[in-house]
Structures are given as C-alpha cells and as structure tokens.
Amino acid sequence: MTGISSLGVGSGLDLNTLVQQLVAAERAPAEGRLNRLETRFESQISALGQVKSSLATLEEALANLTGVEDARSVQLSDETAFSATATAAADVGRYNIEVFELARAQSLASLGFADPDAALGAGDLTISLGAGDPVTVTIAEGANTLRDVRDAINDADAGVLATLVRDGAEWRLLLSAEESGLANTVSVSVAGTLDGNLASATMTETVTPADARFSVAGLELTSSSNVVDDVLPGVTLNLRRLTEAPVELAVGRDAEATRATLDEFVTAYNAMIDLSAELSSFNTETGERAALNGDSTLRSIRGALPAALGADTGALWNAVELGLRSDRNGKLSVDEDAFTARLAEDQTEVLASLRGFGETLSQNMAIYTDADGVLASRTESLQSSLRSLELRRDQLDRRMESVEARLTRQFTALDQMISQMQSTSSFLASQLANLPLARSGSDGQ
Structure with missing residues (x-):
C-alpha cells in the first residue's frame, strides 16, 4: 500500500494512518482465512509425506518377507579349523570333516641381481600358469631394468605376482602364482638378449604348490583352493588349519532367520499403526485436531493393513493361523507357541504362507504408494490448492489497493472540506472582529 504524505495537511489529522488501519482491518479476516x-x-x-515414508519402510520389510527362503544354519564343534556357510540349497545333515593339508600357491625366487636399475637386455618373457594359455611380455630397451621387469609382469595380468626383495647386497625377483594348487605352477622362459636369470628354470622354488586335502564323512577329497564350495551342495568351507580330530558340521533349518524377517515386518507394521493414530488424533480437552484427523485416505490405509491378515493367499495358512495377532489398537504381535508349532509342523509351508501374505499386503499397499497412487495424487491435489492460495492472495492485494485508493479519495475530499471550512471560519472571525459594534464594545472596556 502507498501512503499519501499530504493527506491530513488541511485538517491537521493523521488521516494517512487512519486509512492504513481501515485497510488492515478489512484485510485481516480474508488474510486470516x-x-x-x-x-x-x-x-x-x-x-x-510421513505416511509415505512409513509405508516405504513397511514395503521394504514386506519385500524381505515375500522373498523369505528356507534358510540354513551351520554349527561347528571347532570353529578354528575352518568356517562354513550354507544356502537354502544345502541339505540338512551332520558331517565329520578333517583337514590334512592346506592348499598353497607356488613361489619362485631368482638368483641375485646387484643393481635393480641396471639394464637386463631386451626381448620377450613368456609366462605360463599351469595349463593356461601363455602370456608374452615384451621387454624393450630403455625399460629393461629389474624394476621394469617386475612392473611388466604385474601389468600383464598373467596370474603371476612379481615382487622385489633385497637379500643382503643383492636383489631377487619373486614370482608367486595368484591361484593355489598343484595345477597352478609358474613357468617363465626368455628370448632375445634378456638376462637368462629371469627364466624360471634358473630360479629356486621357495614355496611348493599343494592341493588342500581333507575328508568329509571319511571320504578323502582334494581341492586346489582352501575355499571349497563344490563338495557339499549349498555349503562353502573355508579351510584355515589342520585338524587334530574330526570336526562336526551340523546344517539345519534356520528358524531364527525366518523369525527375524517376520519380526522386521511386525516392527514396520506397528510403526505405521502408531503413526496413523498420531496423525488422526483429536484432543478432547483442547479441541486440537491432528493434521489428518478424519482423513479418508488414512482411514483407507488403516483398513487395508489388517484386511490381509485373514486373507486367503492360496497358501496353506493365512497370517492369523501362522500366529500373528492384532490387539484392540491394531498393532501386531507374534504368538510364540502358535508360530513355533507351525514351524515344527512344516517349515516349507510356513515360508510359502509368509510369502503369500507378504505378496497380498504388498499389492494392497501399492494402490497407495505407487508413483501414480493415492498418496501421490492426494499430495498433488494439496499442492495445487496451495498454488491457488497464491492467486487468492494476489486478488486480495489488488482488492485492498482498490479499497485504499477509495478511502484515500474520500479522506482527501474530507480533508479539503475541513480545510475550506477552517479558512471560512477564520475569514468570518476576522470580519466580525472588524464590525463597529465589536470595536465599540472593545473601547468601552
């Protein structure tokens, strides 16, 4: 609003402030709304946004529930000799395992070189690892020191690692196979004018290659690696040291993993129930309503959550029959006895029933959480309403400018009228003071 600095000059009244107060009084109700x-x-x-975030957490838990597998647990009578992991493909059972020898990678050491920066000639190094294809490394003039040879071998990606070691006054080239086992022996030949001491035939074997030797249930086996994943289906053994006596490996169904996945879902579900109660609350003492009190979208979500508990998913059991219980506030808990009994009865069917329940509830939630779902549409509608308020504010500003202009005109006219009346009054007073009667009366005094 633009103030009129000359307003009130004629009357002596602060009409500019009065205009502003009248405009503010008329603006206040509309602006308050x-x-x-x-x-x-x-x-x-x-x-x-809070609801969407909570449902995203719930959907993540549902994805884990939908993908729950018949997990396996492993137990070892001695955890120092080897470790073990098992997937759902592993058979349930018990196995006695002994480790007789660990797999080793071959290492070779060259004869000593007095100067690692001295030129060693030029030509080709041909590197072979076991029965694999040979790799040729070209050593050129100007890049043919012992350090250069080391770097060229490492850059060749031939399955052989080269390092330099100082042995007293001399330097040795160490070659080590990257893979362990008898089949991964290192062979290096030289051609051209390269120093013959770079050939493996002149080197000393510092570590002899070896396959791992072990037994499973008395059956003796070998492996080129200490990581054994092709003997017991679904089981990976990581051999660490030799055993003094058989170590028992027990593979069982991992009910705890299944329960942990279910508990994760229950936690996310109950968090959504708590949030919905908070956002729809009404304080009877203060009359204060939460942001989504009476909101149809939130009521619909609250109804969709428990609806899946007793739904027929095509599996043997629904969620209630698995042991999920809902209290009067809608929050879930797991009936320990019921769930344990179902697991003991048929764990495979329990997993199938959990997956079916997860898929059903995920489908129910997708209506709300999809990119074009209910929550996205509702949010866009509210944002559109916010944008419309800006238009209404602009309209209010224009209307108030018009009101201010009208009041300014009216008060300007009033100011001018008062000014004229004051001028007339002053003139009349002056004229009356100059009348003869007025002068005589003054002289008589």
Missing part, C-alpha cells in the same frame, strides 16, 4: 488454509494444507502435505 488464507493463512489458516495454508497452514492446514502444508500440515497435511507433511503428514502425507
């Missing part, structure tokens, strides 16, 4: 609507829309958008 717009502010309340803006606060409500923003609160609802924020609340819907």
